[in-house]
Amino acid sequence: MKSINKSALNSNSASKVYAKHGGYKKLKAYQVAELCYDYTCRFCDRYIPRKDRHYDQMVQAARSGFQNIAEGSEDSATSKKLEMNLTNVAKSSIGELERDYKKFLTRHNLKIWQKGENIFEEARALHPQTVEEAARWINKPGHVQPIKERAGNLGAILANQAHWLIERLLERQANDFEKNGGFSERLYKTRKEFKRKRTD
Numbered sequence: 001m002k003s004i005n006k007s008a009l010n011s012n013s014a015s016k017v018y019a020k021h022g023g024y025k026k027l028k029a030y031q032v033a034e035l036c037y038d039y040t041c042r043f044c045d046r047y048i049p050r051k052d053r054h055y056d057q058m059v060q061a062a063r064s065g066f067q068n069i070a071e072g073s074e075d076s077a078t079s080k081k082l083e084m085n086l087t088n089v090a091k092s093s094i095g096e097l098e099r100d101y102k103k104f105l106t107r108h109n110l111k112i113w114q115k116g117e118n119i120f121e122e123a124r125a126l127h128p129q130t131v132e133e134a135a136r137w138i139n140k141p142g143h144v145q146p147i148k149e150r151a152g153n154l155g156a157i158l159a160n161q162a163h164w165l166i167e168r169l170l171e172r173q174a175n176d177f178e179k180n181g182g183f184s185e186r187l188y189k190t191r192k193e194f195k196r197k198r199t200d
Helices: 012-017 028-047 053-075 080-107 118-124 131-138 147-180 183-199
Strands: none
Touching: 028 053, 028 080, 028 131, 028 147, 053 080, 053 147, 080 147, 118 147, 131 147
């Protein structure tokens, strides 16, 4: 059977009523948030015992980040308010994740890197596309920091970058709502246009 790539909502009426939605996988905020989840799962498996409550806490915070961006994107067809609410939940979850990474470092008496330090700037400029790429950087020969310190700080930095991108996404969503309105306005406009055409 031939696969169908087009949306089922492709009629003229549907395009007027439902806003463009989905496409979240192309969002940089989603991509980095999803990487945070994959990274956090591996990090917790290696450095946090499963019986430790921080294990589930960090994994769930990371999962909430990328999942709420995706859900909000899909729900934007009929509710910009819900889209923005879910995106804000994603932002809060990723912010919690960053704090958890820093708490991990503190609990293990490891240094939290600061802006301006060479190692911090190196990590911030890394922008890994995969967990494997991040792992290669953490484990590269010749570093002076403990592996656990490098892993924890990179996790915090990735979470911070995801948080920043989600904030920018929220800003774009607010601007879009201001310019184009929401679902109720599109319903009213579409119905009004239909009635006008019938009377012409």
